[in-house]
Amino acid sequence: MNDTSISEPAAPAAPDLAAATPMLAQYLEIRRAYPDCLLFYRMGDFYELFFEDAITAARALSLTLTRRGKHNGEDIPLCGVPVHAAETYLARLIRLGYRVAVCEQTEDPAAAKKRGAKAVVKREVVRLITPGTLTEDSLLDAKRHNYLAALAETGGSGGAMGFAWLDLSTGEFWLQPVDPQRLGSLLARVSPGEVLVSDRFTARPEFFETFQPWKAALTPLPPSRFDSENGRRRLEALYGVKALDAFGAFGRAELAAGGALVDYVELTQKGRVPSLSTPIRIADASVMEIDPATRRNLELAESLAGERTGSLLQCIDRTLTGAGARMLAARLAAPLTDPAAIDRRLDMVAWFVADARRRETVRTALKGVGDIERALSRLGLGRGGPRDLAGLRDALGRIPDLKRAIGDGGLSGIPAGLAEAVTELGEHGVLVERLTRALGADLPLMARDGGFIAAGYTAELDELRTLRDASRKLIAELQGRYAADTKIPSLKIRHNNVLGYFIEVTQTHADKITAGAGSRFIHRQTLAGAMRFTTVELGELETKITSAADKALALELVLFEDLVKEVSARAAAIAGAARAIAALDVAAALAELAVERRYCRPVVDQSLEFVITGGRHPVVESALAEAGGTAFIANDCALAASDKRIWLLTGPNMAGKSTFLRQNALIAVLAQLGSYVPADAARIGVVDRLFSRVGAADDLARGRSTFMVEMVETATILNRATERSLVILDEIGRGTATFDGLSIAWATVEHLHEANRCRALFATHYHELTALAARLAGLACWTMRVKEWQDEVVFLHEVAPGAADRSYGIHVARLAGLPAAVIARAEEVLRKLEAGEQANAATKLADDLPLFSAARPKSGGAPGATAPSAIETALREVNPDELTPKAALEALYRLRGLLARK
Ligand SMILES: Nc1ncnc2c1ncn2[C@@H]1O[C@H](COP(=O)(O)OP(=O)(O)O)[C@@H](O)[C@H]1O
Numbered sequence: 095m096n097d098t099s100i101s102e103p104a105a106p107a108a109p110d111l112a113a114a115t116p117m118l119a120q121y122l123e124i125r126r127a128y129p130d131c132l133l134f135y136r137m138g139d140f141y142e143l144f145f146e147d148a149i150t151a152a153r154a155l156s157l158t159l160t161r162r163g164k165h166n167g168e169d170i171p172l173c174g175v176p177v178h179a180a181e182t183y184l185a186r187l188i189r190l191g192y193r194v195a196v197c198e199q200t201e202d203p204a205a206a207k208k209r210g211a212k213a214v215v216k217r218e219v220v221r222l223i224t225p226g227t228l229t230e231d232s233l234l235d236a237k238r239h240n241y242l243a244a245l246a247e248t249g250g251s252g253g254a255m256g257f258a259w260l261d262l263s264t265g266e267f268w269l270q271p272v273d274p275q276r277l278g279s280l281l282a283r284v285s286p287g288e289v290l291v292s293d294r295f296t297a298r299p300e301f302f303e304t305f306q307p308w309k310a311a312l313t314p315l316p317p318s319r320f321d322s323e324n325g326r327r328r329l330e331a332l333y334g335v336k337a338l339d340a341f342g343a344f345g346r347a348e349l350a351a352g353g354a355l356v357d358y359v360e361l362t363q364k365g366r367v368p369s370l371s372t373p374i375r376i377a378d379a380s381v382m383e384i385d386p387a388t389r390r391n392l393e394l395a396e397s398l399a400g401e402r403t404g405s406l407l408q409c410i411d412r413t414l415t416g417a418g419a420r421m422l423a424a425r426l427a428a429p430l431t432d433p434a435a436i437d438r439r440l441d442m443v444a445w446f447v448a449d450a451r452r453r454e455t456v457r458t459a460l461k462g463v464g465d466i467e468r469a470l471s472r473l474g475l476g477r478g479g480p481r482d483l484a485g486l487r488d489a490l491g492r493i494p495d496l497k498r499a500i501g502d503g504g505l506s507g508i509p510a511g512l513a514e515a516v517t518e519l520g521e522h523g524v525l526v527e528r529l530t531r532a533l534g535a536d537l538p539l540m541a542r543d544g545g546f547i548a549a550g551y552t553a554e555l556d557e558l559r560t561l562r563d564a565s566r567k568l569i570a571e572l573q574g575r576y577a578a579d580t581k582i583p584s585l586k587i588r589h590n591n592v593l594g595y596f597i598e599v600t601q602t603h604a605d606k607i608t609a610g611a612g613s614r615f616i617h618r619q620t621l622a623g624a625m626r627f628t629t630v631e632l633g634e635l636e637t638k639i640t641s642a643a644d645k646a647l648a649l650e651l652v653l654f655e656d657l658v659k660e661v662s663a664r665a666a667a668i669a670g671a672a673r674a675i676a677a678l679d680v681a682a683a684l685a686e687l688a689v690e691r692r693y694c695r696p697v698v699d700q701s702l703e704f705v706i707t708g709g710r711h712p713v714v715e716s717a718l719a720e721a722g723g724t725a726f727i728a729n730d731c732a733l734a735a736s737d738k739r740i741w742l743l744t745g746p747n748m749a750g751k752s753t754f755l756r757q758n759a760l761i762a763v764l765a766q767l768g769s770y771v772p773a774d775a776a777r778i779g780v781v782d783r784l785f786s787r788v789g790a791a792d793d794l795a796r797g798r799s800t801f802m803v804e805m806v807e808t809a810t811i812l813n814r815a816t817e818r819s820l821v822i823l824d825e826i827g828r829g830t831a832t833f834d835g836l837s838i839a840w841a842t843v844e845h846l847h848e849a850n851r852c853r854a855l856f857a858t859h860y861h862e863l864t865a866l867a868a869r870l871a872g873l874a875c876w877t878m879r880v881k882e883w884q885d886e887v888v889f890l891h892e893v894a895p896g897a898a899d900r901s902y903g904i905h906v907a908r909l910a911g912l913p914a915a916v917i918a919r920a921e922e923v924l925r926k927l928e929a930g931e932q933a934n935a936a937t938k939l940a941d942d943l944p945l946f947s948a949a950r951p952k953s954g955g956a957p958g959a960t961a962p963s964a965i966e967t968a969l970r971e972v973n974p975d976e977l978t979p980k981a982a983l984e985a986l987y988r989l990r991g992l993l994a995r996k
């Protein structure tokens with residue numbers, strides 16, 4: 095059914111250029127309109143790619159590159175993908191960062207033929223596929239949102255910034271103002287598949303670092319796309335003027351971002367905008383700030399290796415539906431800071447924890463519920479199919495069960511969040527009943543394949559089908575009659591797409607049919623072993639059949655559109671039900687987790703305390719349980735602004751320092767997302783910002799010196815941590831020489847204590863730092879207990895008060911298999927060093943150094959402006975140009991002497 099020219103099988107000689115020209119002209123014109131996309135050009139059952147596109151796609155998809163026809167005297171490269179398998183190829187191209195324009199045939203090739211032999215079938219780009227605008231299940235991860243985001247700014251550099259993001263596949267839509275300092279955290283939190291930015295932004299050096307990890311996702315657009323007045327008009331047109339005011343007082347930059355998003359959706363969806371929920375405005379401070387490094391470090395949604403396996407999310411996810419999994423991921427990405435809002439979520443979990451039977455009933459009802467958010471959006475965009483309707487029927491059909499399970503005894507005694515969810519589930523009986531009556535058992539993916547409307551749904555369709563089937567029976571009867579008449583038992587009536595119905599006999603019997611001038615059999619075709627005929631009778635019957643089948647299909651399509659219309663009219667209610675189902679799924683799943691893994695309900699309040707009793711690391715604990723070996727050792731942690739707000743944790747390698755630090759950060763995240771936590775008890779004064787750093791983290795992927803990374807990250811913490819923040823520092827300063835590192839670690843602890851005044855856990859192998867405890871009232875020393883036994887060190891994984899007296903590095907070296915001679919020599923050197931001055935250098939440092947200048951930030955005195963030391967004065971007096979070698983040596987001894995006296 096392909097139309098002419100370049101898609102036809104390769105002719106041995108070059109195809110006629112003149113024949114290719116009209117189509118090529120059409121192709122080139124469409125191609126020009128979408129310069130940054132690969133063009134999927136529909137030809138019959140294939141999407142074909144030509145020229146550069148063909149070369150690119152063939153390489154990316156391992157397709158065979160062929161050549162077809164000529165353009166300007168050169169062969170035209172070509173490759174194609176079959177339409178029925180296109181989604182797989184699209185998925186791969188999108189993942190590789192390409193954008194695709196899908197160009198369809200918008201008229202029947204037969205209609206084009208009527209205009210003339212060389213007429214080209216009309217074609218149009220119906221959709222641009224970009225990473226942020228996917229709606230197909232096969233292109234999406236069921237458990238993750240795929241956000242399209244936009245970043246806008248008003249008033250040029252330094253003006254207000256706004257951020258907007260939506261999930262086209264579910265219709266959710268958010269806006270929020272942006273603090274430029276928090277842009278990196280915001281991007282990491284939302285983790286958009288595609289970000290629209292003005293090309294002015296990408297050129298600004300202060301954002302280079304921030305945008306670096308998002309390079310592949312950035313879609314730069316001209317600044318004119320981000321006009322705030324246009325944005326306001328766009329949104330007002332979409333939601334109605336009054337509605338927009340009712341959503342909240344949006345800043346101009348937010349409107350500009352939101353408008354750019356809607357604009358882009360229209361552009362890529364060719365004018366079809368799915369029903370978007372009304373935008374929700376998020377205040378920056380309502381969400382715990384977690385910067386990208388902390389997220390990576392704590393392995394919240396992905397392990398350090400970039401996989402879901404090993405992440406906190408994977409460890410806690412017991413959801414049963416795609417929408418539930420997405421909601422949990424979104425909550426984990428953005429823990430709350432309002433204790434009341436957190437409690438509301440915890441109440442829901444608690445209700446499911448308290449009653450195993452109800453939890454089970456609800457979870458049974460949720461099992462197998464399809465992704466109705468995404469089905470709804472596809473139907474809204476005109477690319478849904480019968481299976482999407484069936485998904486709605488099944489999911490909405492579960493609602494009565496869900497309601498019964500929760501609200502059996504009335505809604506008065508149950509938590510507010512649950513009561514609200516039950517109300518939001520809504521009433522969909524009429525729609526479910528209609529869909530149940532309408533849809534048959536075996537459903538095709540596409541409506542155009544037909545056969546999905548159930549028998550008995552409409553009399554008209556039933557009649558057409560009976561007519562079609564009855565005629566088919568008549569054909570069978572006709573075959574019997576002709577076989578008898580002609581005495582050819584092997585006579586068959588067959589069907590193909592070219593001839594339609596025809597009578598076929600073998601060559602040997604052919605003369606029995608052709609005999610007699612008045613034969614009713616009309617010759618159609620002669621093949622090697624067979625001859626084909628038709629009759630007037632057969633022709634008439636065929637017309638009846640095809641017209642009945644055509645009419646039946648056309649009617650089915652009308653009925654399908656009716657059903658889609660009914661669904662669209664109820665889109666808001668269905669979206670509400672989808673949200674409620676997701677919320678129930680998350681609450682029941684977190685309860686399941688809590689019971690299964692013995693988590694407790696945390697108390698989250700406005701205090702500045704962080705008191706965990708019997709805390710565990712959720713992921714390490716699960717891993718140990720799975721391995722079936724040793725049990726995880728629980729540990730307490732108690733930080734309070736008024737008392738010991740910083741714990742300095744020392745202990746040998748492998749003793750469990752990092753695990754302890756991280757488990758406390760994870761407990762804070764879990765509590766504030768509204769989950770139970772792996773502990774016996776937990777009281778958490780709400781954390782506004784969470785920071786976690788590991789010394790010398792390898793960051794080869796970003797090509798930066800590890801020590802530089804460490805320092806940049808430490809700087810962020812010292813600049814941004816507030817009294818309400820929780821800071822986890824793991825072996826900061828490890829990435830450089832000992833004294834350098836020690837000094838930096840030293841100064842960092844002082845600054846956190848005096849200036850930031852945040853709650854912090856600081857693990858270090860510089861046991862010299864413990865000397866600081868004497869000076870800093872809020873600093874407490876803790877250590878990982880070890881037992882030495884027959885020259886072996888046994889890790890107890892217990893956190894206990896006190897300080898490690900040494901780092902056990904040599905012990906670890908022995909474990910690692912360093913040669914015995916090296917170990918022995920190292921022990922000897924260590925003894926020497928410890929006996930020497932070095933041992934009490936740190937204690938002296940603590941006594942001598944004036945406390946870090948940040949201790950008195952407002953006292954005015956320039957930091958470091960102390961009187962010159964004796965050494966400095968002596969050094970100034972030396973003039974190296976005038977010294978003899980002997981005098982120089984003497985001067986050196988003198989200086990050394992001054993040092994000793996200090
Ligand atoms: N509380 C604990 N209970 C049981 N095993 C633990 C505990 N803490 C740590 N471990 C085990 O010890 C290993 C090393 O812990 P880690 O925190 O990396 O030590 P460090 O940071 O002190 O070098 C972990 O991989 C884990 O298997």
Ligand SMILES: [Mg+2]
Nearest residue numbers: 751752753824
């Ligand atoms: Mg460690």
